Amino acid sequence: MTGDTEWSLRLPGEGKYLCRRTDLGVVTPYPLHVTYRSANWSDNFKQDQGWIPVGPLFSIQCEDVEGPVDILLPHVLCLNQDTVPNPDALGIVHVTGETEELLTVSEISPTHLTTRFRKGSKFGPVVRTVLGMSLRRNGLCVVFAPANFTSVFQLHVYIISNVVLMVETLEGKVGYSSWDPEQCVLKLGEEYQLEVTAKNGADVDVQTRPEEGLEFDDTFDTGQYYKKFRVEVDARKYRRAQRSRLRFDLHLKNADQTVCRFIPTKVRKRAPRDFQRGVGLPVTIETLGTTAAKRSVLLVSTEYGTSKGGISTINRQVARKLSIAGAKTARNIREERFPHAKLAMFGHVAPEETEHYKSDEKALGVGRKEASIQDDIGKADVVFSVGPRIYRHYDRFLRQRGVDHYIFLPEPSKIFSEASVIFGESEDVKKAERVVLSIGRVRNVEMLKGHDLAAGSIDKAAQRLDNQYTLRLRVRGIDKNDFTDSKRILEEKLRSGRVKASLLPYGTQEEIRRDMEACHLVLMPSRAEPFGLVGLEAIAAGVPVLISEHSGLAELIEELSDRLGQPTFRHCIVKMKGDTATDADVEKWAERIEDVLKNARSEFAEALAFREKLLASKYWEESHQKFLQACGITDGGSAQAEGGGAEADDSD
Incomplete structure (x- = not known):
């Protein structure tokens, strides 16, 4: 630089x-x-x-x-x-x-x-070099373009380190103006390919060189020549009226997946740059209409990953829909630096419902946590609560404060809705295998997340099935430091010795999808669950699933069942007494687990039908449109959200 x-x-x-x-x-x-x-x-x-x-x-x-x-x-x-x-x-x-x-x-x-x-x-x-070669980097995909589209022109696309000054440095060298950069995660020495489609009413793939792709290298020096993608555009293929409407859909890919996809905005006269990196990067979203107004939305959250919980997963989905997330940090930023900005906040948790299942110390702190949340959301301009359960919990308080309050319903990630799930078992197999999957951290939240119910009920189901099947329990989401304690907690409930638990670490969306494709049943037996993204992802994947009635997802399913006239939707909900002192709920879950595993072929057929009807309903669209409107975007039809990942631990 x-x-x-x-x-x-x-x-x-x-x-x-x-x-x-x-x-x-x-x-x-x-x-x-x-x-x-x-x-x-x-x-x-x-x-x-x-x-x-x-x-x-x-x-x-x-x-x-x-x-x-x-x-x-x-x-x-x-x-x-x-x-x-x-x-x-x-x-x-x-x-x-x-x-x-x-x-x-x-x-x-x-x-x-x-x-x-x-x-x-x-x-x-x-x-250290050895570690540095394995850790991924925060990067940017930057497009440079001429001020005016001539008959034949090039776009220059660089993949660079996310360093504030690097874009300005390249602007001085390239001679073109840069469009707003897109964040991406890159790995040193990894090969990336770029696919580009010209969008002008009829999508047309355009040629990108080098075709074999580019290897990413850190970009910190001025004197070094950095390789670029060259996108060859022949505008003579389009009528003159179409040239002014040219947009470009860019897909940056590695060998496994799309690293980032974005449609950069048309070149304009640039104001002085004012970038900020990391979790507070201002993201500018522009709808593609010819008179679209421009809005800047500041995203504030500790993480946007998908491997460690539903909260961070929904943050990521909200970010792709134009989000403002985060509590005191976002409020303070608005008050201290952007007093005229509109503050939108998201409600993910209800401590009064969850804390007493964790520990006495957590239960004693419920009042403080609830007051802290109310202090934050009470000063917002608009609040979005994730699912009906959280919406109901805060609605009266927000009405009293005059704060606009809406429900936000997550959309299942395409990684799950496009999963390939079939029963795939021959008729004559002897002592077939049945795999039950549970997702989420065990240690310190086993009562809240119902892992004790899952293990105890599977053990009882195994005894009733009397060796008809080889039963396996897989639990995804175990921190390596919690492995021993988590194993002990589960084995205390697996008393018969007929079922062994396989404990798996936190997983990516792709790993969780593969888990679901390999299992016969997904369990979400939480005693209190603000929403329940794991259950939604399982339904979207077409896997048989059993979910606790004490979850926001169960309430959403019941509402959709009535609205769509689909009473079979309720089949996946397990009614619970909530009595932790007896085995009444263990018996209920054992009965349902036994029934699903014995009738796996028909259960998979029902799960597939459930998936298709749920996705066809597009239940999430209205809430996403309200969110975009709250951000000042009146036409959000082109924005596609992506979600997915393991369910929230709700353990702070």
Whole structure:
């Protein structure tokens, strides 16, 4: 990146400051004058010492340093709870003249590494080479285009590290204007292909070179030439009136899947750039109509992944629909920096329903948690509650506060709705296998999520079936640190020894879909479940499923059953007494499990019919349109949400 521009900040007093042009941060207890510029790694660091850069290198000078000052250096590593490296595997390179030293990282966040400032010159984040080659990077897919579409022209598409200054650097080199970049997750050394379709009323594939694809490499230096995709467009194929309406649908793919897909906006006169990275990246969504207004929506949440829970999965789906998510952080950002912005918040949990199934300590904190949530949502302009159960829980409070309140219904991810599920068992097989799948963390939430019910009822069903089948219980969503305790909890209920539990780690959408394709029954036996995304995903996949009546999903199914005139929808709901002191609910679940496993062939046929009718109903569309309208988007028909993943633990 360029080192020609020097920035100067005069910090007025104690505080934490972030430069929105470079993403460099400073924490100081007193007024401070900071000057800095970017520098090239290749000129200052030998990358053969077991460490590789994971962010830009800065030359930083601080005047009148009187005490401890911390600097926050942006990095591009894609980190979550499962991938945060050991602090020993990360470092800050500090270069003074010809001398290099490695500074300790005091704090790791999804976007920055923090260290104590020292007198010298250059600072940059690094990771051990072996680990750095395996960790994925936060990247950008950036399209550059000429200001006007001539008869024949090219789009230049780069896949780069998500570094604020890199787009400006490329703009200076390419000579074209860049369109709004799309975030993606990339892996060092991995090959990517680009497929592009010109959309002008009749979709036409256009040629992209190099056809064999490009290998991703970190982009932190100015002097290096970075390879690009060249999209060859012959506008002579279109009538002159069509050329002005050309849009391009871009699919960036690796060997396994689409990494990102987006339709960039038409080139326009550009205002000065004001990017922010990471979970707070402002995302601009533009509908494709000729008079579409432009809206900016700030997404604020701790994660948007799909492998660890329904909450983060719905965050991701909401993000694809234009979301504002997150509680106090979003509220504070609005109050302190964007007082005229509209604040929309999402309700995912109801502590009063769930906490007493966790521990006495959690139960004692119910009042505090409920008050905290009410304090947040009561100051919002609009609140979306996920499912009917959460909507009902907060509706009276929000009506009293005059806050607009709507229900938000998740749409099943295509990964599940396009799953290939068949019964696929021959008539003459002897002692057939039956696999029962449960998804979600066990330790500390076994009562809430009903894992004790699942294990106990499967054990009873196995005794009743008396070795007719080889029964297997698979539990997806186990943290490696909880494996021993989780195994013990389940084995205490599997007393007969007829069923062994296979404990599997947190999984991606694809892994969970494969789990569902391989099983005969999915269980969601929660004693209290705000919604129940796992059950919805199983239904969308066409797998037989049994779900607790004490869930938002059960209420949605009952409502859809009445509305669509489909009484068989209710077949998957298990009525529960909620008495944890007896085995009454275990008996109920055992009876239902036995019935499904004995009649698996017909159950799969019913599950397939259920799936088709549910998806055809498009029950989610009205709630998604209300959400888009709340964000100021009046036509959201072209926006397609994606969801999926393991159910929320609701364990905080």
